[in-house]
Amino acid sequence: MKHIYTFVFLCVTTFSLAQSLSFSDALARMQGANQKLKGVEKQTQASSYTEKSMRGLYLPQLSINASYAHLSDxxxxxxxxxxxxxxxxxxxxxxxxxxxxxxxxxxxxxxxxxxxxxxxxxxxxxxxxxxLSADLRWVLYAGGKVRVGNKVSKLNSEIAKVESQKTENMLISELAERYFQVQLAQEALRVRQKALETAEQHYGNAQKFEKNGMVAPVETMQAKKAVTDAQREVLACQKDIELAQTALYGVIGEQLPPLTTLSSSLFEVAPLQPVDYYQQQAKENYPLIVQARLKKRLTDQNVKAQRAAFLPDVALIGKKYLWSKNLPITEPDNWVVGVGLQWNLFNGFSDKNRIEQAKAQRESVQLITAQAEKDIQTLVKKQYTEIEKQREQLQSLQKSLEFAQELVRVRNKAFAEGLSSSTDVADANLYLASIEIKCYQALFEMDKVLAQLLETCGLSQEYTNYLSKK
Incomplete structure (x- = not known):
């Protein structure tokens, strides 16, 4: 069995030489392959074309019209x-x-x-x-509705861009979690393999001591049980790696390659700037708040659009017959130009009620935005505190790690002298492995929450900068 796990470890080492993937590479590949991100980018592109199409309302509309009519008599x-x-x-x-x-x-x-x-x-x-005629229509005045329509289309385009950025930031956070989850599983596997090797060495020593009559057979049995437990933990870690890698490449949007190792290791987040800095960044850049502000501006334009309904529409019209046959005598067989006006004087107070509706929507967005700004301050504080908490945990675990290493050394020496049991040695090794894994878990939590904090602040693109500070 020892040779089997040695072979597995050598295979993992060989895989790491075959292909490596840094977090920056994974991010670049996700930005190029993730279908959800591509779909949102297409929505942004569609909104930009809508914005461009609305600009055409400022220009005259020229069309070619052809018709054929057959009268009953x-x-x-x-x-x-x-x-x-x-x-x-x-x-x-x-x-x-x-x-x-x-x-x-x-x-x-x-x-x-x-x-x-x-x-x-x-x-x-x-x-x-x-x-067959050429027709011209040019809106000269529409009570501001054309101008409002263009502003609304521009705001919708900006909202779509923010939505695209929000989706990308969310995916970067998910990528960071999945990427370092793989690293956590791999580090856990390394710790469990090391624990397995230690347990096997202890089992070998126990067999020798039993033959020499230095320990009872039950101690050898306890050592063998420790080997079995360590083997089970190694197998579980290997499955965790497979699942974590599948989730990682699901976020990237690619098929899971057979030979891949991750080159960006878990890292301790460098000391952060004061929490006020991140709260201010979140207030300015958090996508949902930015969208809320844009929607508030949309409601302002909606109020203006409803007020414009009280004003007349004035348009320049023109027609030139290019060819005709049997044209009615009421229509000029050459060209005509003119100016048209339409003015709704009364429609059952619908316009008035729509203005009140638009005002109510504007006030609603203002209230929701104000509450969102307060909530986001709390969220930033929570995420910031979580990072600092994990930093403190890591510092505390470093002291526990030194103690665990010394405990393993003492228990092994005591066992060799017949002053300690196999259970004591196994417990010491398990305690050391648990402390090492907790250290990596603390690093993983720091890296994951950092991505979430930057997402809240709208600064997810800066995540790779924190990797370079490690």
């Missing part, structure tokens, strides 16, 4: 009802003309008679209408 005017009365009137007039003038009037009346046999209907619109 041609449009016409009928004068047939006047035909008979007019014909009768001419006949009566002819009878009233004096005889000397009859020869001159009768030829004229004869030439008019064929007209009365015709259909007195005038067709002024054929059934098929074809139109």
């Amino acid at each position: 041609p449009l016409s005017l009928s004068f047939n009802e006047y035909k008979t009365p007019l014909q009768n009137g001419l006949t009566s007039l002819a009878g009233a003309i004096p005889a000397p003038l009859q020869p001159a009037f009768r030829p004229l009346l004869g030439r008019l008679q064929p007209l009365f046999a015709q259909d007195w209907r005038y067709e002024f619109q054929k059934q098929d209408i074809w139109k």
Whole structure:
């Protein structure tokens, strides 16, 4: 069994020579491969295009319009009802003309008679209408709605950028936790392997002492049990490493490579700046607070937009027919320009109520933002205190570590002299291993909470700077 664990340790060493991954490398790979981060970046990109599209409202809108219409019947005017009365009137007039003038009037009346046999209907619109035109519309004044719309789109774009940064900061914190969780598991494995080697050495010594009659068989059995317990802890640590590595590469967004070791070790966080500094940074940069401030500005613009509903809209319009056929007589067959105005004078007090709604939303955002700023100060204080607590724990554990190492030395010497039992030696080794692991756990907690503190302050990008200070 000893040879099996030696082989495992050699395999881990070989893997470390094959490929290494620093925290900075892991961060760069996460920024390029994490699908969630890419999705939020696409949302930011979409918001920026929306902002650009809103700027077009300041410019004239030019379009080409073509249409074809088929009427059920041609449009016409009928004068047939006047035909008979007019014909009768001419006949009566002819009878009233004096005889000397009859020869001159009768030829004229004869030439008019064929007209009365015709259909007195005038067709002024054929059934098929074809139109092709260029149309212009340019909003000259909209009560400020265009300007407000552009400001709103800009604010939404800024909110999307903050959301992207918030997501990235959150992922950096998660990456730091997963990365150093792997390191913690690997350090725990190293400690457990060392404990296993010590237990095996003690077991070997116990067998020799038993043969020489220096210790009872029960002491050898206790030493063997300590080896079995140490082997179980090593196997558990190996599983912990596998799970931690799977979680790490899940955050990075890549498949777990077979040969990888992490080169950035657990580190003690350098003395921090005063807590007031981090509280101020959080007040200014915490993404949720920044978004709340932007949303407050959105509500300001919403109030202005609702007030703009009381003002008229004025637009310049123009049309030029490029080609037409059978165009209605009511439409000019050339070009037309004009100015249009629309003004809603009364709509059941809807505009007034919308203004009150916008004001209420603005006050709500103000209150929520004020409370968030207070809460974030408490959160920063908690995270800052946790780091300092772990620093104190680490300093205390260093003294305990020296004591545990001395205890192991004394117990081994006492066992060799027959003054101590195998249980005492095993307990001393377990105590030493537990203290070493607690030291690494304290470092892990410091590194994890530091990432959370920087995330709260909106300074996650500076996390790698703290690694360089170790």
